[in-house]
Amino acid sequence: MSCHHSTKTSEGYPQLNYSAGSKWVKNLTQGRLGTFQGGHYSDMNLSSVLFTHRVDNDSHVKLQVWSAPGLTKPTFKEAMKQDFKPARKGDSFGPSFSLTIPGYWQQYETVQFEFDPGCEAMVYTTDGLPLQGITGGYGGDRRVEHIIPPEARKKGKYDIVIESSCNGMFGVPWSGDTIDPPDMNRYFSLASADLVVPNHEAWHLLWDFQTLREIIDNLWGNTPLQNQALVAANEIINVFHKEDISSIGKARKLAEEVFGVGWQAKGAGIYDEGEKDSRVWGIGQYVVNQFHSFIVLTVSQLSYRYCMLYPSLYEKVKEKVLDGRFQLVGGSWVENDSNMPSGEALVRQFLFGQRYFESKFGKRCDTAWLPDSFGLTGSLPQLIRGAGMKYFFTQKLSWNNINNFPHSTFNWVGIDGTQVLCHMTPVETYTAQATVGDVKKGIENHKNLESSATALLVFGNGDGGGGPLPKMLENLRRIRAVTNNHRELVSVNMGHSVDEFFDMLLSTTSQGSKLPNWHGELYLEFHRGTYTSHGSIKKGNRHSEILMRDIEQLATLASLFKPSDYKYPRTQINDNWEKVLLNQFHDILPGSAIGMAYDEAEEYYAEVFKSGKILLEDAFKVLFPNSVSVASPEFNPRTANLCNIFAVNTTFFPRREIVKVPVVGSVRDLKNKLVQTSKDGKDGYVMMGCGPATTSVGLVNDLGGPSLTEVPLPVAVYTNGSDHFVLRNASVQLTISNGRITSLLDVQQGRELLMEGATGGLIIFEDRPNYWDAWDVEIHHLEMAHPLEFSNVSVVAHGPLRASVRAELKYGQSTISVTISLDAVPATTKLNSRSMFVFDAVVDWRQRHEFLKFELPLNLHSDFATYEMQFGHVQRPTHKNTTWDIAKFEVCGHKYADLSEYGYGVAILSESKYGFSCLGNILRISLLRSATAPDAEQDQGEHKFSWAVMPHVGSFLESDVPMAAYLFNSPLYLRHGDIASELVSGAPFAVHGAPNVFLETVKRGEDDTKDITTVVLRLYEAFGGHARAALRVGSGIYVKKAFLTNLLEDDLDATELTVSESSSKGGGSIKLDFHRFEVKTVKLVIGKAGKRDSWVNVNRF
Template sequence: MKKIHLICNAHLDPVWLWRWEEGCTEALSTFRTAERFTDEFPGFTFNHNEAILYQWVKENEPDLYERIKEKVKEGSWKIMGGWYLQPDCNMPSGESIIRNIAEGRRFFMEEFGKRPTTAINFDSFGHSQGLVQILNQAGFDSYVVCRPAKDNFDFTSQNYRWKGFNGSEVIVHRSDENYNSVHGHAAEELEKFLNETREEEVSLFLWGVGDHGGGASAQDLKDLERMLQERREEYCIIHSDVESFFQELRESGEELPLVERGLNPVAEGCYTSQIRVKQKHRLLENEIYSGEKMFSAASLLYGKKYPARAVHEAVKDLLFAEFHDALPGSGTQLVEEDTLRLLDHGLEIMSREKMKAGIALTAGEKAIEDGTSCVFIYNPHPYEITGQFAFEAGLPKQNWEDVFYYPECSCNGEPVKTQGEMESSHFCIDWRKKVVIEATLKPACMNRIDIRFRAIPKRPVFQPISGKKEYVFDNGAMRAVINTATGLMDSYQVDGTEYIKPGSFRLTAYDDTYNSWGLRTPESCGERNLTLLTPHEGSAFSGLADKVVPSVKVIEDGPVRTVVEALFGWHESKAYQRYIFPKEGTAFEIETGVYWNEKDTFLKLNIQAAYESGEYLGQVMFGRETLRQENREVVAQKWNAFVNEDKALTVINCGTHGSSINAGKIGLTLLRSAGYSAADGNFERTLREERHTVRMEQGERIFRFRIEAGKPGELMDGLDRKAQIFNEAPYAFAFNPSGKGEKRGELITIDNPAVILSAFKKAASKDGYIIRVYESAGKKAKADLKLSAWKTVYTLEFNPFEIKTLFLDGKTGVVSEADLLD
């Protein structure tokens, strides 16, 4: 006899078309009603996940919360999923997902003594393949999703095995009936479900009013009870929970199809919508994970108290911002602003705590000499970093002389190439300095930069390049050509090999849908290129009221790097683009500032590779995935790469997740000016009101990328490390140390460039520290992890993409294997 497990839930978005306050009050109402129904309808079982909702009930209706705890003990209320909330499952880093699970795990174990083994993400817009290993190591053997829908698979079964990068597996149930039922129609929808799943021996049926909560209704429970009685000869239909369903599914012996890819695409517009939220989310991730490494060093080496409570508060800010209608940008404008405020709260916490740790980490540094300034740069990573580092500092005293003071630096006592650039202020005297150095930073420790100043007649100016057909930059390893008539890059060569075609790094606007979730493909809509502004237009855009200058020009040059700026426009919008070329190395950076005033459009930065065939790869959670091509939008994390047997062209970003590629033309999706929470359906009710209606991304948006090309082998093996450096940048601050204390060495080093330090933090459950590392290149690997303070060397062996979590006893220096969740 066919068995159906009825899973009553109340999918409740803490934010979406409403703000968090309404999410909170709806949780109280929904939980109150569900608790009452467990008394009124014997045999009824209610299921709910998301620790944050339970926390709201605990804080606001403690009596109800205590009754729910009793119902959990009795078994009429099931703790489902067990995460902090249902996040987006593509854009957060794997480390963030671990924190989400750990936060929920601690809460439900402490409050209810429950540890679910089935994970729940009903409404998330796709799921990264990297989730599988995380789920596996976190103790989940099964997973319930509703997306992507069945037409994204080559089989009809709702149940399948999902395989991760390292060979781990979970069983997935895809609920084709979706997670909601319409109020008063649950029995009707169940009848339809029975007809559509006749071949299934055991089935799972989600029901309950959702999105804005609600769950069961008295009418639905009465209708279902009547149906259960009427159909009891044909079906065994029971109120149940997800773990019971999966147990019976396994016992049935059903042979399940295998899926070995990410569960994507879903709602491709959400890879880009509300780009400020995505960028600030990435920034808070970077600040938390680099900050934790600083705090661990300050605590273990210098005795500074680890700010566990403050970090926990910032992590909760991050996790809430990852909710699947906040980070994907499908909420209202109010939700967008609330999410930005929440992320700023976390960033402010980390800013204050990093400053304290930074000062502690300067112990033993001698006071600065008269007439000099000093900056300290903390490298949070377990390896040396060689590159260009920019920071600001003040002159030892204000300069009222008729000269300009140019900086000269040493790093850890050794002279380094130094360049002065335009500072962020526009004060009327020469006082603040932006300094750029080419240096090597020692790993996992503080690096000292001493600055002296020499007087020169005036601030440097640079020769105009507009009279030339092209501007050529060549440092011996890299050659780049900027077309002065277009402002675009016509050539990028590494070691004499060409990697792009002329006209690359072009900004192109495309007609888009108003739909917050949707995105049109480039070939299905018109395209308009932003073109180089005339000198008059460019000068007006730049705020030069009394002069006219070229729209392509060198704005910085010196021993460290050259910066070329080009100005573009189209319709009501303008943009500047800066090409930042280092005097050493093969990578360069792009900074694009867009002032956008268009509606229902999306904007891409297009790069035409010199070759048209190859794999398009993207970083995902603790791994990398081959992404679809043919101009279809895809999602990745910190990097994308177009690779064939001989060449690799890589792009690292700071929070730009969506892109596409076709015949070697990479389109990085910068922004889209769709409506807020605007969905297809009744077109006459969607953005058709006779009034001004606000669109996303109106105003200034800034994007940064790091471009590098070369042979695939070494470049691709170390790409995660380079992406980590670009995102978790070294922390610089100006400071005159006291000269007191004892200087210590580095905290940690790892000798394999493909092995990434994901986390070094205080353990939550016991006295010690958690170190998390993973293999990033997809190869078997070995690495020595060294902790110099204890003379500890711990050798690690990895399978491809394997995550390893370690526990460090801070007193003895002993390292041991640990669970993913501490």
């Protein structure tokens, strides 16, 4: 008898079950996924079928090579004239290729040339048109495929030229560590030069599988989507077999269980960023052509300008810009540093950038874009809005190493009260790889979800890496598909521009009123060493900015007073500005680039100073036609009359200063009538007084100097002959004893300004950051301090106009010489202004990983110190109450840092240094660092720089520190000859009635023509309060109209200003009201003498 057991019930569910069951070991299944691509099983897994065909023999791929000698950079045309030699895979070179494409490959959708030189390269047509960038190697930035155009496939022949640059994406660090100096002897070998046919269906399966793995790895816990993705990925491995091509399609169907049925037909787009060179443009063309809903960003205007070197490529890019596929963002000349450029330099970044975009594309940027700058000055919001933008993107503060910045989307309110809508991507990078993890971070890291639940994903290989990779774009398409069917991942909204993203933020937050505010600077708690690294670049920046200010002012005056003899040199001025702005790139000016970059930067500064010297002299020759510079070879001191030396003051403050003039040749008989001469008898010291922005022989009498009774504060130096020196006048006194500053005395008040028992002077700190050598100085460097003592001090000038001592020491392999001087005049002409001590240093610096500073332990107490920033100042804590306070142990300042209490203060003034600190009562200026990466020779060699110590009566707001710092950075121009000039009668432009309003810039208008002459003046409130000022225009300048403009010099609606006429000789006065730290730009339309009907006739102000 047999018995039959039915295996099914009528409902389809089996009654009997003899199987083992379907229970998985999840972690082992998940671990199995790593075997499906590459690795040990690459000859069997999906990697084995990614290419249908591959050939590399001579009949299909012919290589020829020529290598540029040394570090030369030949043009494409120059290179193509050279003698190319046969080459093969395994060689090291940058080659020329001829490709023969098999005829039967016409049937395939894509044929591509795979070129992997192990380094970066550029693919060109044979006539020099860039096609795309190449990044060799096997990193995440690998990009080695060049698609053969369809017309070349039909022809069966394709010729290209590839320029190989022997560096990786981040250079050629000798140890392989990104920040290390380059290995100048490193070679790269050509790993592949193959014609290949990609198996598109296999590649799509690869991207399917990778997205599934990302879902599995990034969805922690035991979620339905994670398990569903793991089941699908595991089944894909089971279904695939390399010998059965149809298994690829079957495996892809399994992925639809997660992505959704037919998901491939649904379009997608998102934001992407590529940067910095022409490598990007070919790739960008590929992106927008292959992925039709994606939008490409390129930050720097300079990138577009480089693109113009290739006209046909530029026309294609321009077409994409006008179509909205390439979006203009940033609005600046380069992606600049924000800490150290002057306020006017930041204005010019936007002026040059925005006007360039408008001139080439008919549009300006709405969004400012500084994702990688090392901290952001609180002056920026006002400048961004003044440059016609209202949005701002950044992300660098996610690198903070002490505090977590509390906002993602917020209103950033600047020091003047101007706000800009700011988004700091929660993804915490501007080079995201477009992974599931990146998308998740957009919400999970978002700190303002109560106000806005939207974030911007900016992806692609930046830093010159060429932008997005196909895998990134494909990944986002799949993530988008997943979010259509599952809610465990945040939805991805694609196809909109960055401006539209910000527009949406405004509309969903009641025009920003629902967002939190952040007031003041965005201080980066990282990369603090960049305020000091590469001192020569810092000096070049400051001095070139001031040089450009003076050139523009003098050139403007020359063009106004002598229009028939002089044409404003706009082209040369703009060329110089472009070099200055380029050097403010956010890795150049901070000192964090490789050594070769600084060779080029130094050349730019040399060109600026050479050109600037000529431009200055051209303007002087027009304004003072019978004069020469005392520093010029044309000046012959042996035949000169000392009484004909005069000074030109390019600042808008009156001043009285001691200057050094030559006393040689036929004027030696004047020495006994001079109050003071140098020890060698070659120079004399004279006192000159100048009004604002004018010339004067001031207090110089007919023999070249005042009498002793006319010296306001005669100075003297006292010494015991060995180790005790005192510099003194009736205002202040400084004592050096045993190689240290032991006393700083206000003589008039009898007040000691140093803490009892403490000394000031130079101090060395061990400087070994945790990783980022040139970038960082860590808080623990303060624990390793070594005060330096001068070993040799001598008197070099006894007074009464100038008293000086030279203090010298040797430390390690370095020698330091500092001349400390006290002059017989106060720092400014302000009542009760004190004299200041000037420190002129010459340093032969040979240290490694040590940090040189100057410090003063002051007998002052305040919770805050004050530092100059662009168009204003900022107060920062001197204590360590919170971690936010602790983080500011090294900060950026411009021309001064001040510690004041009620009734008194002391400032340190700087002419080229930007790093400061004030911890408790110890005020410091940072002088030199000595990092060894990425530039192994950073700051090695000779340096010349100056700083000053300035005591002052009253608190900072009652002081003359900003004026004194301005003057300290603006030496008088000494000339010899006939002083006759329109400038002698008074200042052409001056501010009256508001000592807190500074006139910063005088220049010709950007839109001037042959028939239209305008003058642009930029003023700002410097102390942090309201002001009503009168802008006075001197005689000889005929003002037709006056307007307020934005920073781009667009006339603002209903902002024509009233000009009161002073006389028939021209001139006038304009009322201007300022609020705290406000910047105003005034445009004067200039008329001609005698056309009174063109003037505005109202009462004088």
